[in-house]
Amino acid sequence: MISEKxxxxxxxxxxxxxxxxxxKRLAGIYGAENVFDFSLGNPNVEPPEEVKKAILEIxxxxxxxxxxxxxxxxxEEVRAAIAKSINDKFGTTITHNSILMTVGAAGGLxxxxxxxxxxxxxxxxxxxxxxxxxxYVKNFEGELIAVSPNTIDFQxxxxxxxxxxxxxxxxVIINSPNxxxxxxxxxETIIKLxxxxxxxxxxxxxxxxxxxxxxxxxxxxxxAEVPYLSKYYANTIVxxxxxxxxxxxxxxxxxxxxxxxxxxxxxxxxxxNIANRILGFVNAPALFQRVIVKCLDxxxxxxxxxxxxxxxxxxxxxxxxxxxxxxxxFYMFVKSPIENDAEFCSLANKKNILIVPGSAFGCPGxxxxxxxVAYETIVKALPGFKALIEELK
Amino acid sequence: MISEKxxxxxxxxxxxxxxxxxxKRLAGIYGAENVFDFSLGNPNVEPPEEVKKAILEIxxxxxxxxxxxxxxxxxEEVRAAIAKSINDKFGTTITHNSILMTVGAAGGLxxxxxxxxxxxxxxxxxxxxxxxxxxYVKNFEGELIAVSPNTIDFQxxxxxxxxxxxxxxxxVIINSPNxxxxxxxxxETIIKLxxxxxxxxxxxxxxxxxxxxxxxxxxxxxxAEVPYLSKYYANTIVxxxxxxxxxxxxxxxxxxxxxxxxxxxxxxxxxxNIANRILGFVNAPALFQRVIVKCLDxxxxxxxxxxxxxxxxxxxxxxxxxxxxxxxxFYMFVKSPIENDAEFCSLANKKNILIVPGSAFGCPGxxxxxxxVAYETIVKALPGFKALIEELK
Numbered sequence: 001m002i003s004e005k006x007x008x009x010x011x012x013x014x015x016x017x018x019x020x021x022x023x024k025r026l027a028g029i030y031g032a033e034n035v036f037d038f039s040l041g042n043p044n045v046e047p048p049e050e051v052k053k054a055i056l057e058i059x060x061x062x063x064x065x066x067x068x069x070x071x072x073x074x075x076e077e078v079r080a081a082i083a084k085s086i087n088d089k090f091g092t093t094i095t096h097n098s099i100l101m102t103v104g105a106a107g108g109l110x111x112x113x114x115x116x117x118x119x120x121x122x123x124x125x126x127x128x129x130x131x132x133x134x135x136y137v138k139n140f141e142g143e144l145i146a147v148s149p150n151t152i153d154f155q156x157x158x159x160x161x162x163x164x165x166x167x168x169x170x171x172v173i174i175n176s177p178n179x180x181x182x183x184x185x186x187x188e189t190i191i192k193l194x195x196x197x198x199x200x201x202x203x204x205x206x207x208x209x210x211x212x213x214x215x216x217x218x219x220x221x222x223x224a225e226v227p228y229l230s231k232y233y234a235n236t237i238v239x240x241x242x243x244x245x246x247x248x249x250x251x252x253x254x255x256x257x258x259x260x261x262x263x264x265x266x267x268x269x270x271x272x273n274i275a276n277r278i279l280g281f282v283n284a285p286a287l288f289q290r291v292i293v294k295c296l297d298x299x300x301x302x303x304x305x306x307x308x309x310x311x312x313x314x315x316x317x318x319x320x321x322x323x324x325x326x327x328x329x330f331y332m333f334v335k336s337p338i339e340n341d342a343e344f345c346s347l348a349n350k351k352n353i354l355i356v357p358g359s360a361f362g363c364p365g366x367x368x369x370x371x372x373v374a375y376e377t378i379v380k381a382l383p384g385f386k387a388l389i390e391e392l393k
Numbered sequence: 394m395i396s397e398k399x400x401x402x403x404x405x406x407x408x409x410x411x412x413x414x415x416x417k418r419l420a421g422i423y424g425a426e427n428v429f430d431f432s433l434g435n436p437n438v439e440p441p442e443e444v445k446k447a448i449l450e451i452x453x454x455x456x457x458x459x460x461x462x463x464x465x466x467x468x469e470e471v472r473a474a475i476a477k478s479i480n481d482k483f484g485t486t487i488t489h490n491s492i493l494m495t496v497g498a499a500g501g502l503x504x505x506x507x508x509x510x511x512x513x514x515x516x517x518x519x520x521x522x523x524x525x526x527x528x529y530v531k532n533f534e535g536e537l538i539a540v541s542p543n544t545i546d547f548q549x550x551x552x553x554x555x556x557x558x559x560x561x562x563x564x565v566i567i568n569s570p571n572x573x574x575x576x577x578x579x580x581e582t583i584i585k586l587x588x589x590x591x592x593x594x595x596x597x598x599x600x601x602x603x604x605x606x607x608x609x610x611x612x613x614x615x616x617a618e619v620p621y622l623s624k625y626y627a628n629t630i631v632x633x634x635x636x637x638x639x640x641x642x643x644x645x646x647x648x649x650x651x652x653x654x655x656x657x658x659x660x661x662x663x664x665x666n667i668a669n670r671i672l673g674f675v676n677a678p679a680l681f682q683r684v685i686v687k688c689l690d691x692x693x694x695x696x697x698x699x700x701x702x703x704x705x706x707x708x709x710x711x712x713x714x715x716x717x718x719x720x721x722x723f724y725m726f727v728k729s730p731i732e733n734d735a736e737f738c739s740l741a742n743k744k745n746i747l748i749v750p751g752s753a754f755g756c757p758g759x760x761x762x763x764x765x766v767a768y769e770t771i772v773k774a775l776p777g778f779k780a781l782i783e784e785l786k
Contacts, residue, residue, distance in 0.1 A: 002509060006664040007664075013663070067643050103673065115399055248460045250680075252496070271403050275399065287644060
């Protein structure tokens with residue numbers, strides 16, 4: 001028999017599985033090309049050509065030692081190259097010591113939460129948020145505290161945030177560009193948020209770590225700036241991933257940047273190295289550590305996502321939908337025309353459109369559309385979106 | 394500040410780090426080629442040439458979709474090919490449903506323990522054992538119960554095993570060929586162990602899962618047979634890894650085989666899929682899933698390890714050391730000539746020989762020599778081993 005916690009998880013996952021099965025059922029009836037799946041954040045844009053080139057170079061040029069174990073934190077030269085690239089971009093002065101290579105950002109978040117959390121410690125995040133944070137925090141017996149959404153512009157609700165910080169608050173997770181809204185937290189937001197954190201650290205005599213989950217950092221449109229957190233707040237940890245910036249989600253490659261200004265820095269570094277090992281990751285995949293170092297200045301074709309964004313945003317607005325224009329990532333967070341977001345998603349299914357209810361992100365009354373799909377898919381889905389809102393008027 | 398548990402871990406790890414630092418210090422003084430590092434299970438034999446060929450083929454022949462997300466359990470065609478290969482070798486009749494691709498065996502063990510364990514559940518293993526089992530079980534608030542070693546032939550002590558099974562026993566981990574002894578658990582052992590488990594399941598009305606940790610399955614010398622557990626016991630789960638069979642430890646690729654005869658099979662499959670996701674692994678690295686399928690019949694050059702084994706065993710015995718001849722893996726577990734194994738390791742350090750005390754494996758009074766090193770390293774270390782025991786006579 002499986003554990004009680006996992007029994008609960010299996011029960012809850014049946015909703016998602018039902019949706020997945022519904023998609024397969026629809027594809028069976030109407031053909032896969034007539035089912036419009038906006039439910040997953042699986043990039044449709046291929047990796048830049050530098051990735052293939054890098055793999056071939058590494059494999060052809062090295063006959064020994066490229067698939068072996070290394071230090072649990074990763075190759076030192078890879079970590080040094082990443083540190084240098086961060087320093088060049090953001091004016092920081094970190095060394096390889098601040099970088100720990102991880103099995104994607106999901107691996108990195110688990111490593112840092114294992115490193116920091118005692119049972120019952122609290123981790124604050126801002127709704128709407130990536131639902132997995134709840135699981136990651138629970139993995140270490142912590143409690144995820146969600147600040148309710150500010151649906152005006154989807155910047156964090158800082159007043160409520162301040163009230164929710166307690167002596168048990170060990171960390172705050174922010175995600176910008178944001179999944180599911182596509183909003184970038186502004187520099188003003190980051191400055192205020194940092195001030196609140198410093199004030200509360202002083203009041204409670206604690207350290208509160210700010211964890212920036214940044215898989216979408218490179219996906220910012222119109223040259224928008226995404227503030228680098230360690231410039232504003234000392235106790236900063238960045239969880240980065242190449243899943244979206246290089247379209248390598250299946251390869252599980254990312255890193256943690258632990259600011260050298262963070263309290264207890266040396267112990268965090270040592271503990272995160274051990275956590276990477278004992279959680280069973282052991283180390284980030286060897287070959288792709290070397291690959292990403294050869295691709296530090298490469299990027300997926302952002303314009304492909306941007307075309308999708310512009311088309312979808314313009315059209316949905318013209319049909320009467322309400323939505324903030326996303327500044328980054330590849331998600332649009334649209335107000336459900338009816339109160340019940342899950343019901344709206346069911347109605348969308350009937351038009352062969354698969355989208356996810358906002359409730360899954362702690363923000364009912366909205367739906368997430370992942371537009372990391374072919375342009376053609378959007379074009380073909382638009383009549384369905386139009387009919388959907390007209391039938392509800 | 395880091396968590397209390399991790400603080401403990403950092404403190405304990407300082408012993409290993411000290412050893413590592415000592416190795417570096419010695420290399421600095423005597424030159425790396427004159428320091429004989431037998432402390433790590435990092436294979437020195439390169440992957441078979443099929444690995445490079447497979448990578449090049451996959452990358453050259455596929456322009457799209459090889460680095461994306463797939464089902465958390467892995468590519469269905471990869472899982473089906475592995476299932477077929479197991480069926481062909483061992484006469485089983487499993488399908489892809491029984492296979493879940495994992496981030497190495499360490500990832501797989503964590504996934505299955507997350508799937509099965511409630512807090513305070515007990516997991517039994519046999520000393521000497523891989524020390525990480527203790528951490529993996531603790532990750533899910535379980536308790537590792539070690540059966541004391543049978544130092545006559547290092548087969549499991551089944552009498553004590555039987556006494557240690559309780560209504561809280563949820564799983565048993567066995568590791569054969571064994572790290573650190575190199576012993577293969579005999580078919581007779583497996584039959585008796587299975588009988589005991591069935592008896593106890595009946596007595597307590599429980600399911601007890603037998604987890605076979607098998608990274609060394611393909612490293613068996615003299616055509617020795619390693620029994621396939623699911624043929625003897627229904628509630629079997631195999632954690633496999635390509636780290637040693639294909640010398641790919643840095644790439645983190647392995648799988649769980651969940652016997653279709655296991656109690657609660659469907660729920661285990663669903664829960665393990667979810668556990669893979671929420672622990673932050675998400676999925677096993679995409680490219681290497683495809684690589685290993687092209688290398689299912691490939692194997693590292695076992696003869697290289699065998700030469701090491703024969704030389705080291707013959708020589709150590711001639712100097713007066715006591716040791717069981719390893720039947721598999723690349724470890725030799727030698728009786729310490731003095732009672733205190735840690736002290737003996739320190740004395741070995743003085744001869745520039747790095748080995749690990751048996752205490753780290755729950756078996757004090759012994760030391761582990763990892764002979765996955767260059768033949769030349771063994772040749773050059775032998776005089777040190779000889780002098781060491783002579784000085785202690």
